[in-house]
Amino acid sequence: MAANQSATSAAATTDSTDSAPLQRVAVLGAGSWGTALATLIARNGHDTVLWGRDRVVIDAVNTRHENPRYLPGIPLPESLRASDNLAECVSTADWILVVVPSHAFAETVQAIAPLKRPGAGVAWATKGFEPGSGRFLHEVAQEFLSADAQLAVVTGPSFAKEVTQGLPTALTVHGADEQFCEMVAEAMHSPNFRAYTGDDMLGAELGGAMKNVLAVATGVADGMELGLNARAGLITRGLNEMMRLNQAIGGRAETLMGLAGLGDLVLTCTGDLSRNRRLGLALGHGKSIDDAVREIGQVVESVQTADEVMRLANRYGIELPISQAVQETLHGEITPAEGLRRLMSRERKSEYSN
Numbered sequence: 001m002a003a004n005q006s007a008t009s010a011a012a013t014t015d016s017t018d019s020a021p022l023q024r025v026a027v028l029g030a031g032s033w034g035t036a037l038a039t040l041i042a043r044n045g046h047d048t049v050l051w052g053r054d055r056v057v058i059d060a061v062n063t064r065h066e067n068p069r070y071l072p073g074i075p076l077p078e079s080l081r082a083s084d085n086l087a088e089c090v091s092t093a094d095w096i097l098v099v100v101p102s103h104a105f106a107e108t109v110q111a112i113a114p115l116k117r118p119g120a121g122v123a124w125a126t127k128g129f130e131p132g133s134g135r136f137l138h139e140v141a142q143e144f145l146s147a148d149a150q151l152a153v154v155t156g157p158s159f160a161k162e163v164t165q166g167l168p169t170a171l172t173v174h175g176a177d178e179q180f181c182e183m184v185a186e187a188m189h190s191p192n193f194r195a196y197t198g199d200d201m202l203g204a205e206l207g208g209a210m211k212n213v214l215a216v217a218t219g220v221a222d223g224m225e226l227g228l229n230a231r232a233g234l235i236t237r238g239l240n241e242m243m244r245l246n247q248a249i250g251g252r253a254e255t256l257m258g259l260a261g262l263g264d265l266v267l268t269c270t271g272d273l274s275r276n277r278r279l280g281l282a283l284g285h286g287k288s289i290d291d292a293v294r295e296i297g298q299v300v301e302s303v304q305t306a307d308e309v310m311r312l313a314n315r316y317g318i319e320l321p322i323s324q325a326v327q328e329t330l331h332g333e334i335t336p337a338e339g340l341r342r343l344m345s346r347e348r349k350s351e352y353s354n
């Protein structure tokens with residue numbers, strides 16, 4: 001056990017009715033997912049503060065117990081506090097959960113590094129890579145936080161709206177530090193929310209990022225009304241792309257057959273709450289990418305992630321035809337119809353070859 005783990009445990013506040021100690025948790029990012037996870041953790045009795053940069057949202061969470069911009073109409077717990085003061089939020093936290101979009105991940109982790117307590121672990125529920133460099137988010141976190149910092153990724157099939165509505169959900173927490181993963185999972189685990197743990201951060205991060213790209217592909221196919229066979233084919237061959245890239249980078253296959261891979265892929269490829277799927281649907285209907293992103297009005301990670309997935313694939317010499325077609329479609333280099341033609345005209349081959 002790392003020395004700072006004991007510090008974290010010791011710093012946790014008074015015991016709750018069961019064995020798990022109550023914690024002080026700072027959730028960074030007051031969008032839909034940050035608000036949903038903060039709600040879940042606050043409902044479990046933990047002292048939870050939600051950091052955001054939009055004063056209107058912060059005031060609404062504190063006074064009306066609602067996030068009118070990202071989860072309108074959904075009541076939030078009165079115990080959930082919100083603040084736009086980052087130092088105040090993180091300086092007393094036992095651990096921190098970062099839920100800003102991937103493009104803001106590096107600046108956020110860099111900002112909290114000098115502000116947080118030395119023993120406070122950092123988890124994130126952001127999905128994607130660092131745009132521009134293609135680095136995994138744990139690599140970004142490792143750059144800015146101390147070498148022995150406790151790190152974990154929270155991922156899996158989970159729409160924010162359903163989580164705040166208390167609908168049954170399962171996700172997973174991966175990291176090298178088992179005790180920290182257990183603590184993060186325990187803080188979220190509740191009667192309608194199962195939080196599993198694992199130690200394959202690489203595979204878990206890859207699955208969470210890649211499913212966003214593949215959700216665009218199935219959205220495009222559904223938007224073009226290509227049928228249910230096409231959707232199932234794309235999900236399955238998409239999973240094959242995830243598995244092959246995962247194998248090349250050293251992730252574990254079982255991670256991608258679990259919540260972080262197959263689970264999230266199925267959810268995002270089939271559920272219309274997915275913004276990435278909705279982007280694909282709009283493109284399949286003939287809309288421009290700019291119009292589609294504007295209408296969705298929230299983070300659509302696939303737009304940047306597609307480039308980073310292909311950068312990674314090229315680095316390892318892995319062919320990913322579906323992901324590549326998505327990337328080129330998102331850049332306007334090919335139309336959805338051309339993407340379809342290209343995928344369908346590929347040479348016949350063994351199901352298991354590259």
Ligand SMILES: NC(=O)C1=CN([C@@H]2O[C@H](COP(=O)(O)OP(=O)(O)OC[C@H]3O[C@@H](n4cnc5c(N)ncnc54)[C@H](OP(=O)(O)O)[C@@H]3O)[C@@H](O)[C@H]2O)C=CC1
Binds near residue numbers: 070108127128299301
């Ligand atoms: N929504 C979901 O169901 C799920 C989302 N995720 C992941 O969670 C991450 C966050 O997405 P989500 O909450 O849905 O996105 P939303 O679009 O709902 O909200 C984005 C939030 O990020 C904030 N933000 C944007 N840029 C910055 C920045 N530079 N610094 C600080 N905050 C910033 C926005 O603030 P402002 O309003 O001021 O612009 C807003 O609060 C993504 O990686 C997503 O893939 C993962 C699982 C489920």
Ligand SMILES: O=C(CO)COP(=O)(O)O
Binds near residue numbers: 156158276277
């Ligand atoms: O990650 C998600 C569900 O697990 C949310 O997906 P979207 O970002 O496509 O809405």
